[in-house]
Amino acid sequence: MTPALVVARLTIQEASRRRLLLALVILTLLVVGFSAWGFNKITTVTRSDGSLLPAVQVTLITSQLLIVVTFVYSGVLALSAAVVAGPLISSEVESGLLLSMLARPMRRSEVVIGKWLGLAVLVAIYAAGSALLEIAAVDWATGYVPPHPIDLILYVGSEGLALLSLGLLLSTRLSGITGGVIALVAWLMGWIAGVVGDVGVSLQNQAVENVGTISHLMLPTDGLWRGAVYAMEPDAVLAALRAAGTIGRANPFSAVDPPPIEFLAWVIVWFAIMLALSVWSFRTREI
Amino acid sequence: MAELAEIPPAAAPQGLAAGSPAIRTVELSKRFGKTVALAGLSMTVPRGEVFGFLGPNGAGKTTSVKLLLGLIAPSSGEGWLLGRPIGDLRTRRKIGYLPELFRYQSWLTAREVLALHCELAPIPRSSWKDEITTALDTVGLTERASDRVGTFSKGMQQRLGLAVALLGEPELVFLDEPTSALDPVGRHDVREIIRGLASRGTAVFLNSHLLSEVEQVCDTVAVVDHGRVIASGTMDQLLSGTTVKVRATGLDGEGKATLASFGQVDDEGDHLSFTNLKAERVPDLVAAIVALGGRVYEVAPRQQTLEDRFLQLIQDEDDK
Numbered sequence: 231m232t233p234a235l236v237v238a239r240l241t242i243q244e245a246s247r248r249r250l251l252l253a254l255v256i257l258t259l260l261v262v263g264f265s266a267w268g269f270n271k272i273t274t275v276t277r278s279d280g281s282l283l284p285a286v287q288v289t290l291i292t293s294q295l296l297i298v299v300t301f302v303y304s305g306v307l308a309l310s311a312a313v314v315a316g317p318l319i320s321s322e323v324e325s326g327l328l329l330s331m332l333a334r335p336m337r338r339s340e341v342v343i344g345k346w347l348g349l350a351v352l353v354a355i356y357a358a359g360s361a362l363l364e365i366a367a368v369d370w371a372t373g374y375v376p377p378h379p380i381d382l383i384l385y386v387g388s389e390g391l392a393l394l395s396l397g398l399l400l401s402t403r404l405s406g407i408t409g410g411v412i413a414l415v416a417w418l419m420g421w422i423a424g425v426v427g428d429v430g431v432s433l434q435n436q437a438v439e440n441v442g443t444i445s446h447l448m449l450p451t452d453g454l455w456r457g458a459v460y461a462m463e464p465d466a467v468l469a470a471l472r473a474a475g476t477i478g479r480a481n482p483f484s485a486v487d488p489p490p491i492e493f494l495a496w497v498i499v500w501f502a503i504m505l506a507l508s509v510w511s512f513r514t515r516e517i
Numbered sequence: 518m519a520e521l522a523e524i525p526p527a528a529a530p531q532g533l534a535a536g537s538p539a540i541r542t543v544e545l546s547k548r549f550g551k552t553v554a555l556a557g558l559s560m561t562v563p564r565g566e567v568f569g570f571l572g573p574n575g576a577g578k579t580t581s582v583k584l585l586l587g588l589i590a591p592s593s594g595e596g597w598l599l600g601r602p603i604g605d606l607r608t609r610r611k612i613g614y615l616p617e618l619f620r621y622q623s624w625l626t627a628r629e630v631l632a633l634h635c636e637l638a639p640i641p642r643s644s645w646k647d648e649i650t651t652a653l654d655t656v657g658l659t660e661r662a663s664d665r666v667g668t669f670s671k672g673m674q675q676r677l678g679l680a681v682a683l684l685g686e687p688e689l690v691f692l693d694e695p696t697s698a699l700d701p702v703g704r705h706d707v708r709e710i711i712r713g714l715a716s717r718g719t720a721v722f723l724n725s726h727l728l729s730e731v732e733q734v735c736d737t738v739a740v741v742d743h744g745r746v747i748a749s750g751t752m753d754q755l756l757s758g759t760t761v762k763v764r765a766t767g768l769d770g771e772g773k774a775t776l777a778s779f780g781q782v783d784d785e786g787d788h789l790s791f792t793n794l795k796a797e798r799v800p801d802l803v804a805a806i807v808a809l810g811g812r813v814y815e816v817a818p819r820q821q822t823l824e825d826r827f828l829q830l831i832q833d834e835d836d837k
Contacts, residue, residue, distance in 0.1 A: 236636055240622070247624035326618030330681055333586050333614040333691075334637035335606040516549075516589040 233336035237344025238351065241318075245352055250314070258360040265299055266367035273372055285373075286466070292374040293464050297483050300386065300462065303364070304455060307390040311353060312413035315397025317406025318345050323517050324405070332517070339509040342398070346505060349394050357387035378461035381488075385458035388497065389451045393417055395504035396449065402511040420445050424452035425482050432480030450497045452482075453489055460485035537600030539564045539689045539720030540585060545594035547580050547744075554580040556744040557594065562737070564688065565718040567711055569725065569735035571823075573831060577744040578724045579617050582693050585722075586614060599688055610638060613682035617693040617724070619675055623667030627658055627677050630666060631684060638685045652680035655710060671698040679710065690714055693724040708734050732823040740827060742834045748826075756821045761791045761799060764815035765806050772809040776802070781829065792821070792829050 231239070245251050272291050275283050283291075319342070322328045332338065361383045369375050376382055393413055400409030427442010429435075446453035463471075463485065471479070471486045479486050540562040547555040555577040562568045572578050583589045585596060587604030596603040599611055621630045631649045640648055653659045656676040666674065675698040682690050692711070696704040704727070711734045714721050725731050731738060732752065739749035748755065766787055768776075773784055776791075779802050783790035791802065796818055803813055 231636065233637060236633070240633070244622070244624055326616055326620040327622065329588065329616040329618060330614055330621070330634070330678065331637060332588055333609060333612065333616075334634065335609040335639070336637055337606070517583075 232340070233334075234340040234344040234347065237341055238348035241345055241348025242351060245314075245348075251352070254310075254356055254360075258356075258363065261303075262360070262363045262367045265364065266371045269295070269368050269371035288372055289374050289464060290466065292368065292372045293376070293462060293467060294483075296368060296374075296376065297459055297462050299364070300382070300458060301455070301483065303360070304386050304389050304458065307353070307357060307386065308393045308417045308451065309414060310356075311349075311390045311393040312397045312410045312417065315349060315394045316401055316408075316410025316413060318349070318398055319401040319512060320404060320409060321401075321406050323515070328517065338513045342402070342508045342512050343505065346395065346398055346508070349398070350391055353390040353394055354387055357390055358383050361386060376462040377464060382458050382461035385454045385461060389454045389458070391501070392449065392451050392454065392497075395501055395508075399504055399508045399511065402508050402515060416449050417451050420449040420452045421455070421482065424456070428480040428482060432476050434476060446493065447496060447500075450493070450500055453493055454497065455482075456485045457489040459483060460488045537597065538562060539566070540568075540596070540598055540722065542585070542596040543594055545581075545584055545596050546592050547577075547584055547589065548592045553744050555584065558584075558741075558746060560739055560746065560749065562720055562722065564720050565715060566736045567715050567721045567723060567734050569723050569731035569738040570741065571725070571728065571731060571738060571827060572741035576741045578741060579693055580744075581741070582614075582617075582691050582722070582724060586612070586691065610685070611688040613684065613687035613690040615675075615678045615682040615690075615692045615695050617697070619678035621666050621674060621677055621681070624665065626663050626665055627653065627669070627680075628662045630677060631680060634681050634684055640685045648684050652683045655683060655713075656680040657706060672700060672703055675699060676703065679707065683710070683714075686717075687719060689720045689722070691722045691724075694726065695723070696725070696727060696730060704730060728823040728827055738823070740830050742831055747834050748830050752823070756823060756826055759794060759796060759818050760821045760825050761794045761802065762815070762817045762819070763789045763791070763802070763806065763813065765789065765811040765813045768806065768809060768811040772806075772811065775809060776805060779805070781832075790825075792825065794818075 269292060272288055272295070273282070277283065319328075328341070332341070361379075365375060365379050365382075396416060397409055397413040400412055404412070423445030424442050427439050427445070430438030430440070430442065442452075459482075467484075468486065471484055538561045540560065542558050542560055545555060545558040546553070558577075558581055570578055570581065580589070584591050585598060585603055587609075591603075598605070598608050601608045622633070625633065628649055631652055632645060635642075635645045635648055649662075650659075653662050656679050658673065658676055658680060661669070661673065666677065669677065675695070679692075679695060682692065692707075696707050699707065708730065711721050711723065715734075715736075721734075723731060723735060735752060737749070737751050738755055739746050741747065764787055768789075773782060773789065776782055776789070779791050779798065780794045781792040783792070794802065799816060799818055803816060806813055
C-alpha cells in the first residue's frame with residue numbers, strides 16, 4: 231500500500247476508533263427518524279372542510295420543506311468538515327505525531343493527499359448514506375422523491391468536500407481552531423455573498439450580481455448549494471419560478487437553472503488548486 | 518574547530534553507499550528569521566559509532582537532528598547520511614528516529630503503531646511479526662503490546678518510540694533525549710540497547726542532557742553551544758585533564774585570585790576546584806595555599822568527568 235493510502239486508511243481508522251462515525255450514524259438515524267415523522271404529518275393535514283390535502287399540494291410543501299431540511303443538513307456537513315479538517319495536519323505537527331512518520335521514506339505530499347483522501351471517503355460515505363436515508367424516509371412518509379436524487383447527493387457531498395479542502399489547506403499553517411473557524415466563516419460569507427448576488431439579479435444590477443459570481447469562484451459551496459436546490463425542485467415549482475422572472479431567481483432557496491457546466495469544470499479545477507496549495511504549503515513548512 | 522577524526526567503522530557497512538560515513542555535514546546552518554539556530558556545523562560520524570551530541574538548552578541540538586532528517590531545510594551548507602544527501606527517501610529506509618517530542622497514535626495499540634511504521638519503512642510484510650516481536654521485547658513492552666497507546670505512561674510511550682526507531686535493522690539511529698521520561702531502570706535499558714546497536718554496526722546519534730549517560734555509551738562527542746560546535750573528539754581526547762578538589766580555609770578573595778595561575782578555579786567557599794591541573798603541580802598548589810595563610814584539609818585529584826569538561830567549555834564560551 232502506498233504511503234498516501236496508508237495515511238488515508240489511518241484517517242478513517244482514527245474517525246472510527248474515536249467513535250466519530252458511531253456518533254454520526256446515531257445522530258443521522260435520529261434526525262432521519264424525526265424528519266420522517268414530521269413529513270408524514272403533512273399527509274395528515276386537513277383543510278377547513280375536513281378533507282386531506284391533494285397530492286399536488288403535499289408534493290409542493292414536501293419539496294420546499296425538504297430544501298430547508300437539506301440546507302440545515304448541508305450546514306451540519308460543512309460544520310463537521312471544517313471542524314474535522316481544521317486540525318487535521320496542524321494538531322499532528324504541534325503534538326509531534328508527524329515527526330516519526332515523516333522520518334520514514336514518505337513525501338509530505340503523500341501525507342496531505344492521504345489525509346484528504348481519507349476524509350473525502352468519510353464525507354462521501356456520510357453524505358451519500360445520510361442523504362439516501364433521508365430521501366427514502368421522505369418517500370415512505372409522503373411518496374415524494376426529488377427529481378434528481380443522485381445530483382442532489384453529489385452537490386451536497388461536494389459542498390462538504392469543498393469545506394474539507396479549504397480546512398485542510400488552512401491546517402497546513404494555522405492551528406486547528408483558527409483554521410476551523412475561518413473555514414466556517416468562509417462558508418457563511420459565501421452563502422451571504424450568494425444572497426447579495428441574488429439581490430443584484432433581482433435589481434438587474436451587474437456590479438452587485440458580480441459579488442455572487444466572484445464568491446462562487448473563490449469558494450464554490452454556495453454555487454454547489456444552488457445545484458442541490460435545483461435537483462430538489464419539482465417541475466411545477468420550476469415553471470412558477472421561471473414565470474416570475476428575475477424575482478423568482480433572487481432567492482437562496484430556489485434555483486431556476488442547474489449550475490452551468492463552466493462552473494462545474496471550475497469546481498474540479500478549484501479542488502485541484504486547493505490540493506496543490508495544501509501540498510506546497512506543507513512542503514515548505516518547517517516542523 | 519577541527520572536524521572529528523574519521524575512524525574506520527567497526528563493522529563492514531552493508532547498506533547504502535557502503536564505505537561512506539554514517540553522517541557528514543559541511544557548514545550546515547539554519548536561521549529562523551534573525552535567530553541563528555545552527556551556525557556552520559561540520560562533522561563526520563563514522564558508521565558503527567555511538568556519537569554524543571551535547572549542549573545546553575537552545576544550543577541547536579534538536580535543530581541539527583531535524584536538519585539531518587530533512588524535516589527542516591538548511592539555510593546553507595550540505596549534509597549526507599549514509600552517503601546520500603539529507604532528505605533522500607531511499608536513505609530513510611535505513612534510519613531510525615526517536616524524536617524529543619515523542620507522540621504516537623493514541624487510538625492504536627502498541628503493536629499497531631509498530632505495524633504502521635513497518636508499512637511506512639517499508640519492511641517486507643513477511644518480516645513484520647518477527648520485527649515487532651523483537652522490538653517489543655527489546656524495550657520491555659511485550660505484555661502491553663495489545664493495549665492502546667492512549668493508556669500508556671510517558672515512559673512507556675518513550676519505550677514505544679524507541680521500539681519504532683529499532684524497526685528494520687537501521688544503519689543509523691537518531692535518539693533525541695531518549696531517556697527524558699524514563700526511570701533509572703529504563704535508562705539502564707536504553708544504555709544496553711545503544712550498546713547492542715553499536716555491537717551490530719549501527720551508528721547512533723545521541724542527543725542528551727544526561728552527561729553521565731553519554732559518558733558511559735559514546736565513542737565520540739561533540740559539544741554545541743549557540744549553534745556552533747565548540748569541542749569534539751573521542752572521550753579520551755576530550756577528558757584528558759585532571760580536576761583537583763581542595764578543601765582549605767583562611768583564604769581571602771585576593772589569595773584565591775592568586776591561585777588562578779594553577780588553572781581555572783571554581784570557587785565554592787572552602788571548596789576550590791582546579792581544572793586541567795597536572796598531578797605533578799599539586800604539591801606546588803598546596804605550598805602556595807599554605808604560603809597565602811591557608812589551612813589545607815583535603816586534596817583530591819580526580820579524572821575529569823564529562824560534566825566537568827562540559828561546564829568548563831560552556832563557561833569558556835560565555836566568557837568570550
